[in-house]
Amino acid sequence: MWNLFLLKIKEVLSEISYETWFSETKLIGLEEGIAKVLVPSHIHKKNLKENYIDDIIEKFTEVTGTNFNFEFYTEEELENKIVLNTDEIGIPASNFESNLDNRYRFDNFVIGNSNKFAATSALAVAEQPGKMYNPLFIYGSSGLGKTHLMHAIGNFIVENNKKMKVLYIPCDTFVSDFVDICRKSANENNMESIKQFKNKYRDVDVLIIDDIHNLVGATSAQQEFFNTFNELYNNNKQIIISSDRSPEDIKKLEERLKTRFNWGLQIDILPPEFELRMNIINKKIELHGQDNTFPEEVKEYIASNCVGDIRKLEGAVTRVYAYATIMNGSDITLDLAVEALKDFFVISFVAKNKIDQVIQLVSENYNISAEDLKSKKKTNNIAIPRMIAMYICRIYLEENLTKIGIEFGGKNHTTVMHAVEKIKNEILKDEALNNEIQKIINKIH
Numbered sequence: 001m002w003n004l005f006l007l008k009i010k011e012v013l014s015e016i017s018y019e020t021w022f023s024e025t026k027l028i029g030l031e032e033g034i035a036k037v038l039v040p041s042h043i044h045k046k047n048l049k050e051n052y053i054d055d056i057i058e059k060f061t062e063v064t065g066t067n068f069n070f071e072f073y074t075e076e077e078l079e080n081k082i083v084l085n086t087d088e089i090g091i092p093a094s095n096f097e098s099n100l101d102n103r104y105r106f107d108n109f110v111i112g113n114s115n116k117f118a119a120t121s122a123l124a125v126a127e128q129p130g131k132m133y134n135p136l137f138i139y140g141s142s143g144l145g146k147t148h149l150m151h152a153i154g155n156f157i158v159e160n161n162k163k164m165k166v167l168y169i170p171c172d173t174f175v176s177d178f179v180d181i182c183r184k185s186a187n188e189n190n191m192e193s194i195k196q197f198k199n200k201y202r203d204v205d206v207l208i209i210d211d212i213h214n215l216v217g218a219t220s221a222q223q224e225f226f227n228t229f230n231e232l233y234n235n236n237k238q239i240i241i242s243s244d245r246s247p248e249d250i251k252k253l254e255e256r257l258k259t260r261f262n263w264g265l266q267i268d269i270l271p272p273e274f275e276l277r278m279n280i281i282n283k284k285i286e287l288h289g290q291d292n293t294f295p296e297e298v299k300e301y302i303a304s305n306c307v308g309d310i311r312k313l314e315g316a317v318t319r320v321y322a323y324a325t326i327m328n329g330s331d332i333t334l335d336l337a338v339e340a341l342k343d344f345f346v347i348s349f350v351a352k353n354k355i356d357q358v359i360q361l362v363s364e365n366y367n368i369s370a371e372d373l374k375s376k377k378k379t380n381n382i383a384i385p386r387m388i389a390m391y392i393c394r395i396y397l398e399e400n401l402t403k404i405g406i407e408f409g410g411k412n413h414t415t416v417m418h419a420v421e422k423i424k425n426e427i428l429k430d431e432a433l434n435n436e437i438q439k440i441i442n443k444i445h
């Protein structure tokens with residue numbers, strides 16, 4: 001948080017004043033409306049208090065969204081009051097496989113109003129793992145940067161503290177690891193692999209679990225996750241969790257897990273506002289590092305047409321570049337972009353009939369392929385959208401059950417009937433789901 005603040009204050013000061021007065025400051029506490037700052041000397045203290053305080057408050061409020069009062073301390077003043085723990089925690093993590101992807105970093109995460117709170121909390125946790133917010137629960141729909149932020153936290157931690165063991169794991173991997181162990185231990189006595197499993201997840205300083213909504217339906221894995229959570233939490237190890245919805249909205253997640261998720265901080269990432277979309281496009285262009293100029297109107301065209309998903313926003317930029325290359329390196333113009341993206345923004349698929357159209361819309365909505373939706377796969381991320389699609393075909397298009405079954409890859413009409421009943425019941429209890437389905441139906445118009 002302080003680093004973000006310093007970047008901001010640096011912009012409004014001359015280089016020399018920044019270097020003199022701010023470069024050696026540190027945020028050492030943030031509680032009850034008071035920000036405590038460590039400064040190198042009494043002169044700093046006096047000068048910051050008397051000459052810079054307005055700028056400091058203004059810029060810090062921009063970063064945190066909260067108005068803090070400031071107290072400044074010198075090292076001497078602190079000595080008797082606060083013991084700074086500079087000991088590095090943990091054991092050497094030399095051969096440790098953290099699964100971190102180091103392309104995802106804080107410095108290439110573009111910040112706007114919709115994700116500012118998420119980014120600053122993430123950085124706060126990265127700077128003080130296990131101390132600031134535990135667990136940190138990040139939620140928001142697909143493509144808004146949850147995975148990016150989680151890797152950024154992990155990378156930040158390992159880069160600043162080589163001894164910390166950080167483990168990033170998609171929830172599905174946790175579940176399948178666990179299922180493996182259960183299967184094995186049914187056959188033989190395998191204390192050793194159980195021990196390995198526990199070590200993998202519990203002998204870490206930071207556990208990052210992505211897409212926790214996939215834990216739904218895996219009852220015994222939930223139990224095991226609960227135990228893992230408790231053990232890490234009790235040892236002040238940092239836990240970071242992401243989900244495509246808030247804990248309250250994860251149906252069938254055990255109450256006691258929800259309660260624990262409430263112990264820390266829950267932050268949601270919202271869909272990017274126009275300005276953020278423009279900034280991300282600019283960043284993406286910068287990374288492409290190509291000579292072609294990318295006219296403002298093309299950026300605006302993309303930003304206006306691509307609203308809810310940053311992954312798709314990036315895809316659009318790449319596509320325009322690729323198209324320009326195919327056209328023998330011609331200039332990027334609005335006409336070219338419209339042509340390049342004509343299938344990208346609308347449904348990129350010619351539907352043979354209404355059912356096909358629903359399959360397409362629903363699969364786009366959930367970021368899965370139409371093939372998956374027609375497959376026999378039973379994981380929730382596919383099975384639930386499939387049931388929703390069947391429901392829409394039946395209730396909204398009033399299609400015949402057998403015909404729906406055929407279009408969904410040859411399913412029995414009773415399968416379709418059960419799916420329709422299930423969703424009917426679900427939406428009575430789940431308003432968010434109901435709204436989501438309405439949104440899809442509106443798109444059919």
Ligand code: ADP
Nearest residue numbers: 108109110141142143144145146147148310311
């Ligand atoms: P989620 O996990 O929420 O589905 P991801 O973290 O996978 O989303 O993000 C999708 C893509 O968008 C990634 O390539 C990521 O780097 C990019 N992205 C998301 N948010 C931002 C951002 N604020 N700045 C830059 N890139 C972003």
Ligand code: MG
Nearest residue numbers: 146147148210
């Ligand atoms: Mg993700």
